[in-house]
Amino acid sequence: MPTVTLNRKVFEKLIEKKLPIEKLKDRISMIGTDLEDITDEEISVEIFPNRPDMLSEQGFARAFKTFIGQAKGLSKYDIKSSGEKVIIDKSLQDVRPFTACAIVRNLDLDDEKIREIIQIQEKLHVTYGRNRKKVAIGIYPLEKIKLPITFKAEKPEDIIFQPLEGEKEIDANEILEQHDTGKKYAHLLEGKKKFPVFRDANNKILSMPPIINSHDVGKVDLNTKEVFIECSGFDFDVLHLALNMIITALADMGASVESMILEYSDKKKITPDLTPRKMKIDLDYVNKILGTNLGDKELKENLEKMGYGYEKGEVLIPAYRADILHQVDLIEDIAIAFGYENFEEIIPNVATTGQANSFEQFKEKVTNILVGLGYLETKTYCITNHQHQTYQMNFNAETIKLANSISEEFDTLRYWMIPSLLDVLASNKHQEYPQNLFEAGQVFKKGGTETGVLENSRLGVVICQNDADYTKIRQVLDLILNFLELKYEVVKEDHPSFIKGRCARIKAKGKKIAYVGEINPKVLSNFELDMPVAAFELNLTELFKLID
Amino acid sequence: MVDIKTLHNLERKTLPLIKEGILLSVLIDKSDLKDVEVMRAIQWLENKKLLSTKEEVSVKYELTSKGAESKEKGLPEKRFLKAIKDKRKQQTELNSELKKQGLSELSPPEMGVSIGLLKKNGFVNVINDKGTFFEITKEGEKANFDQLEKLLSNPIEDKEAIQRGLIQKVTRKDKIITITKELSTLQKDAKNYTSNTVDRLTPEMLKSGKWKDVEFREYDVEVNVPKINVGRKHFVNKSIEYMKRIWLDLGFTEMSGDMVQTIFWDLDTLFVPQDHPARQMQDTFYIKDPKSGKLPDLFKKVKEVHENGGDTGSTGWGGKWSKDEASQNMLRTHTTVLSAQYLEKIKNGEYKMPAKFFSVNKVFRNEALDWKHLFEFNQVEGIVVDPNANLKHLKGYLKEFFGKMGFTDVRMRPAHFPYTEPSVEVDVYNPRKKTWVELGGAGIFRPEVTKTLIGVEVPVLAWGLGMERIIVEYFGFKDLRDLYNNKLNLLREMKEWMK
Structure with missing residues (x-):
C-alpha cells in the first residue's frame, strides 16, 4: 500500500487548524489511514487502496477537514467551460481508446507545489492507475501548446520526438528500446501495431501514453501558469475519476479549472464534471449493520463529516470518490464518522453448538499416544526443498514445485515427513540423546482433486539413539494401530531410504498406510547424522477413513 | 549444624x-x-x-607402558649385552641365549632400539664375517645402567628417558x-x-x-536433582489447541480444507478485483505443476458480480473477469478461503443459519524469512453468519477471545480489505507493555461476497488474526523464526502454555 509524505505546514494551512500532536495522531488513524511517522515538517501516512483521492496534501486535508468538523458536506468547485476541444480518433479503438482532459489556469507554482503535483501524479500512476496500465496521466504547460489537441493511434515509425530527458529526436520503437522509461513501460504496448499519441494543432507531439511525454512540451516548471491535463486508458469512468482527483487537488491549491469538450467519433463528452453521483441509502439497513440507532439527522451529520451531501434518503457522492460500489461502502464511512471507538462490544446470545473437526480430534488422540511414550513434537514448514525430499533421501519422487518462490532453499511442497524430521535431528546433534521425535503434517502430491494436488496428513516418527532399530520403531507403530483396534498386516517391502531387508509396509483393508524401518546409512550420511535412526511414516488421512 | x-x-x-x-x-x-x-x-x-x-x-612423572615393561623385564640393551657377554653372536642367536640365562627375550622393536643405542655408545662392534656378528667392547663390559634403572623404579624428569618413551610427564x-x-x-x-x-x-x-x-538415612532434600527429559507437544500447537478451545466454547464449528487452492476460492469469491496489487507475484506462492485447477459452476456468478455486481446491488469492479486468471493454483494466502467455502456449504444445506465457524491453521505468503516475517504461519479465522449480526457483535467476539488470551482491551480502527465493509483493524491492549498492538483484520463481509456464496444477503462477521503475533511475547521471543527452529533443548524446556 502506498505511503505518502505530506507537508505538514501545507496540510495545516488547508485544514485551517493546528491540532496538538496526540490529537492529530489519533484522528489520522481513526479516519482510516495508517500513520507511519509525524515530524514538525512532515506527516507520513499509508493510504488504503480504496482511497486514491487522499494521495495528495489537498485530498487528504479535504477529507480530514470535514472529519474534524472544520467544514462539512460536499466541497464546492466552480468549473468554467473553456470551449476547447480534444479530438479522439477511432484509430485508438484497440490501442488505448479513452481520455479525460481538463485545462487548469492561474497556477502559482513554487518548488513545493511542483513537488506536490509530481507526487499526486506518481502515486496515482502506481496505485489507482495500476502502474499506468489502467490510467496514465500527462500534464503539459499550456503556453507551449496550440489547441485543439488530437489523440490518435499512429504507426511507431511515424511517431518521432525527443522524449523527456532524452538527448535527441527518435522514433517510438527506439524509445521503447533505448530510453529508460521507455524500456520500463514497453510491455504496456506489447503486441500493438499502432501506438497512442497526443498532438497539438501544429502537429507537435505532446506525449506517447502511457510511456513518456515530449521533452519540449511535457514538463511543468516554475514559469508554468496554465496546464493541459489528460488521463488515458481503457475505461472512461475510471479516467474521469482520476482526472477529478487531480483537478480538485489543483483547485484546492488555488488554481481555476476549466472543462474541455471531448469529441469521440460517436459521442461528445465534457470533462471534468464534478456533479455528484447519487445513491439511495436505507437508514434501517445502516442501523442493522452497525447496531446503532441513528436518526435521519445523525445520518446526515455523519455523512457530511465524511464529505458527502445528503438529501432525503439520497447520498451525494463526491465525483472524486472511486470506492463507492454499494451502500455498504457508505455505511463504513458512516461508521468512521460515528467513530470506531464509540462502538461498544456486545456478545450476542446466539445458540450454536461448538463442533471440533473430527479428523483434527483424531490427530490429537494419536499424537497424545506419542507424548505418553516420551516423544517430542516438532513443527516444521510445509514448504521445503526438492533435493532434500528426494536426492538426500536416496529416493525419487515427483514433488509439487512452487512456480515463484523467492527463496531457492524453499522451492517445493513437502512430499513426506521423514526428511523434515531428519533435518531437525541434523540441526540438533549437540543436544542430548535419545532424540525421539514426531510430527503430524500436511504432505502434497499430484492427485484427482479440483486443483490436481492431493493433500494428506501424515505422521512421521523417528527414534534416534545408539540402539535405534526396527523392533523399537515397530513397537511404537504396533501400539498405535492396536489402540485403534485396526487389523493390519506387515509386508516386507524395500524402500531406498531404508536399510535393505529392514523395511516393511503396513497394509490394512487393502490400503497401504505406512512405511517402517531403519534409515539407510547413506541417507544418514547425506544428512551428516552420526547416530542410527529408525522411523515410520503413517498416513493419518487414510487411516482415519479406515477406522471411521 | x-x-x-x-x-x-x-x-x-x-x-x-x-x-x-x-x-x-x-x-x-x-x-x-x-x-x-x-x-x-x-x-x-x-x-x-x-x-x-x-x-x-600437579605435575608428575610416570612410567609409560614401555617403561613399565623395561622395569619388569630389564632394559633391552642390558639384556642384549648379557647375551653376547661371553661370545660374539649373530642376531638370530640372541634370544635362545637369553632364554638359557633365564632372561626375557627381545622383541623385534627392542632389538632395533638396543642395536642403535649400543652402537652409538660404542658398547658393541659389528663384525661381518660370514654373517653379521655382534661383539661386546671393553666399554660394553664396563657399561653401567644403574642410573636408568633407578629412574625406572622412581620416575623423575629425565630428558633421555622421556625421549626413549620410558617416562612421561603427567x-x-x-x-x-x-x-x-x-x-x-x-x-x-x-x-x-x-x-x-x-x-x-x-x-x-x-x-x-x-x-x-x-x-x-535422611536426605538433603533441598539439594538440586538432575533434569529429566519428557515427551511433549510443540508449544505452538499447545497454544493453538487452547485457541481452538476458546472458539469451541463459544459455540463455533471448526473448518478444514486444503492448503493448495485455486485463486478463485482464495480471492475471486471474496470479491478481490483481478487487478488488485495483492495478487501480484511477490505476495503469493503459485504452483508450477499442476498450474491450474478446475472451477465450480459458481464461477459464472462470481464473474457477473465482478463485472457488474450481478444481483447484489453493487456496481461491481467493471472490466472483464478472466476465468483463466482465477483457475491458477496457489498456496492459500489466508484461511478466509475456508470461510468462503463454508458459506457455500450453507447454500448447499450442509449447515444452517445462524452458524459460527472458526479455524486456526496455516497460510502462506511469498516473503523472505526475517525476524518479523514468516512465509508460512497460522491465522485465527472466524465467521459469524447471523441475520442479526452487527459491528458491535464483531467487537464483542474479538474482545471475548482476546480477553481469554490475556489482553485486557480491544480497539477497532478503520481499515481496508476488498471483501469486508466496514473493515476493521484490530488492536489489542498489552497490559504488560502498556501499548496497543495490531493483531489482525476483521469486518463484515460485503454483499458481493455473501449474496454470491450463500444466495441471500446476510451480515457475516469475519476476522483473520495473526496467531504467531498473539503468542510470541508470551514465550519471550522477539524473532518469529524462533517459534519454528525446532531446537530440542527449547522444546524440552519451554515453559508451559498456562493460559
Missing part, C-alpha cells in the same frame, strides 16, 4: 580419611571406595560447607581440601556413630520386615 545421621554412606565412609590439606587424589588412593564415589562424597560435603576445595595442578588436576571445625567435630561424632542406617528401602526389607530394625 549438620547431623551425622543425614550424611550419605559415601560421605560417612570418606569422612575419617579427610585431613587438612589432603589432596583429593591421595584421598582416593587411601579409600576403598571407587574414584567417583569419593569425588561425589567430597562434592556433597563441600555443598554442605563442611569443607572447601581448591583446584591444584599433568593432573587435583583438589586440595581445607576442612572446617564443624567437619572435625563430625569426624569425632563419626567415630562413636554406629548405626544400621540404610540408603534404600528394598522389596526384601518389606517382605522380611527388616525395615523395622533399620533407620533410613
Whole structure:
C-alpha cells in the first residue's frame, strides 16, 4: 500500500487548524489511514487502496477537514467551460481508446507545489492507475501548446520526438528500446501495431501514453501558469475519476479549472464534471449493520463529516470518490464518522453448538499416544526443498514445485515427513540423546482433486539413539494401530531410504498406510547424522477413513 | 549444624580419611571406595560447607607402558649385552641365549632400539664375517645402567628417558581440601556413630520386615536433582489447541480444507478485483505443476458480480473477469478461503443459519524469512453468519477471545480489505507493555461476497488474526523464526502454555 509524505505546514494551512500532536495522531488513524511517522515538517501516512483521492496534501486535508468538523458536506468547485476541444480518433479503438482532459489556469507554482503535483501524479500512476496500465496521466504547460489537441493511434515509425530527458529526436520503437522509461513501460504496448499519441494543432507531439511525454512540451516548471491535463486508458469512468482527483487537488491549491469538450467519433463528452453521483441509502439497513440507532439527522451529520451531501434518503457522492460500489461502502464511512471507538462490544446470545473437526480430534488422540511414550513434537514448514525430499533421501519422487518462490532453499511442497524430521535431528546433534521425535503434517502430491494436488496428513516418527532399530520403531507403530483396534498386516517391502531387508509396509483393508524401518546409512550420511535412526511414516488421512 | 545421621554412606565412609590439606587424589588412593564415589562424597560435603576445595595442578612423572615393561623385564640393551657377554653372536642367536640365562627375550622393536643405542655408545662392534656378528667392547663390559634403572623404579624428569618413551610427564588436576571445625567435630561424632542406617528401602526389607530394625538415612532434600527429559507437544500447537478451545466454547464449528487452492476460492469469491496489487507475484506462492485447477459452476456468478455486481446491488469492479486468471493454483494466502467455502456449504444445506465457524491453521505468503516475517504461519479465522449480526457483535467476539488470551482491551480502527465493509483493524491492549498492538483484520463481509456464496444477503462477521503475533511475547521471543527452529533443548524446556 502506498505511503505518502505530506507537508505538514501545507496540510495545516488547508485544514485551517493546528491540532496538538496526540490529537492529530489519533484522528489520522481513526479516519482510516495508517500513520507511519509525524515530524514538525512532515506527516507520513499509508493510504488504503480504496482511497486514491487522499494521495495528495489537498485530498487528504479535504477529507480530514470535514472529519474534524472544520467544514462539512460536499466541497464546492466552480468549473468554467473553456470551449476547447480534444479530438479522439477511432484509430485508438484497440490501442488505448479513452481520455479525460481538463485545462487548469492561474497556477502559482513554487518548488513545493511542483513537488506536490509530481507526487499526486506518481502515486496515482502506481496505485489507482495500476502502474499506468489502467490510467496514465500527462500534464503539459499550456503556453507551449496550440489547441485543439488530437489523440490518435499512429504507426511507431511515424511517431518521432525527443522524449523527456532524452538527448535527441527518435522514433517510438527506439524509445521503447533505448530510453529508460521507455524500456520500463514497453510491455504496456506489447503486441500493438499502432501506438497512442497526443498532438497539438501544429502537429507537435505532446506525449506517447502511457510511456513518456515530449521533452519540449511535457514538463511543468516554475514559469508554468496554465496546464493541459489528460488521463488515458481503457475505461472512461475510471479516467474521469482520476482526472477529478487531480483537478480538485489543483483547485484546492488555488488554481481555476476549466472543462474541455471531448469529441469521440460517436459521442461528445465534457470533462471534468464534478456533479455528484447519487445513491439511495436505507437508514434501517445502516442501523442493522452497525447496531446503532441513528436518526435521519445523525445520518446526515455523519455523512457530511465524511464529505458527502445528503438529501432525503439520497447520498451525494463526491465525483472524486472511486470506492463507492454499494451502500455498504457508505455505511463504513458512516461508521468512521460515528467513530470506531464509540462502538461498544456486545456478545450476542446466539445458540450454536461448538463442533471440533473430527479428523483434527483424531490427530490429537494419536499424537497424545506419542507424548505418553516420551516423544517430542516438532513443527516444521510445509514448504521445503526438492533435493532434500528426494536426492538426500536416496529416493525419487515427483514433488509439487512452487512456480515463484523467492527463496531457492524453499522451492517445493513437502512430499513426506521423514526428511523434515531428519533435518531437525541434523540441526540438533549437540543436544542430548535419545532424540525421539514426531510430527503430524500436511504432505502434497499430484492427485484427482479440483486443483490436481492431493493433500494428506501424515505422521512421521523417528527414534534416534545408539540402539535405534526396527523392533523399537515397530513397537511404537504396533501400539498405535492396536489402540485403534485396526487389523493390519506387515509386508516386507524395500524402500531406498531404508536399510535393505529392514523395511516393511503396513497394509490394512487393502490400503497401504505406512512405511517402517531403519534409515539407510547413506541417507544418514547425506544428512551428516552420526547416530542410527529408525522411523515410520503413517498416513493419518487414510487411516482415519479406515477406522471411521 | 549438620547431623551425622543425614550424611550419605559415601560421605560417612570418606569422612575419617579427610585431613587438612589432603589432596583429593591421595584421598582416593587411601579409600576403598571407587574414584567417583569419593569425588561425589567430597562434592556433597563441600555443598554442605563442611569443607572447601581448591583446584591444584600437579605435575608428575610416570612410567609409560614401555617403561613399565623395561622395569619388569630389564632394559633391552642390558639384556642384549648379557647375551653376547661371553661370545660374539649373530642376531638370530640372541634370544635362545637369553632364554638359557633365564632372561626375557627381545622383541623385534627392542632389538632395533638396543642395536642403535649400543652402537652409538660404542658398547658393541659389528663384525661381518660370514654373517653379521655382534661383539661386546671393553666399554660394553664396563657399561653401567644403574642410573636408568633407578629412574625406572622412581620416575623423575629425565630428558633421555622421556625421549626413549620410558617416562612421561603427567599433568593432573587435583583438589586440595581445607576442612572446617564443624567437619572435625563430625569426624569425632563419626567415630562413636554406629548405626544400621540404610540408603534404600528394598522389596526384601518389606517382605522380611527388616525395615523395622533399620533407620533410613535422611536426605538433603533441598539439594538440586538432575533434569529429566519428557515427551511433549510443540508449544505452538499447545497454544493453538487452547485457541481452538476458546472458539469451541463459544459455540463455533471448526473448518478444514486444503492448503493448495485455486485463486478463485482464495480471492475471486471474496470479491478481490483481478487487478488488485495483492495478487501480484511477490505476495503469493503459485504452483508450477499442476498450474491450474478446475472451477465450480459458481464461477459464472462470481464473474457477473465482478463485472457488474450481478444481483447484489453493487456496481461491481467493471472490466472483464478472466476465468483463466482465477483457475491458477496457489498456496492459500489466508484461511478466509475456508470461510468462503463454508458459506457455500450453507447454500448447499450442509449447515444452517445462524452458524459460527472458526479455524486456526496455516497460510502462506511469498516473503523472505526475517525476524518479523514468516512465509508460512497460522491465522485465527472466524465467521459469524447471523441475520442479526452487527459491528458491535464483531467487537464483542474479538474482545471475548482476546480477553481469554490475556489482553485486557480491544480497539477497532478503520481499515481496508476488498471483501469486508466496514473493515476493521484490530488492536489489542498489552497490559504488560502498556501499548496497543495490531493483531489482525476483521469486518463484515460485503454483499458481493455473501449474496454470491450463500444466495441471500446476510451480515457475516469475519476476522483473520495473526496467531504467531498473539503468542510470541508470551514465550519471550522477539524473532518469529524462533517459534519454528525446532531446537530440542527449547522444546524440552519451554515453559508451559498456562493460559
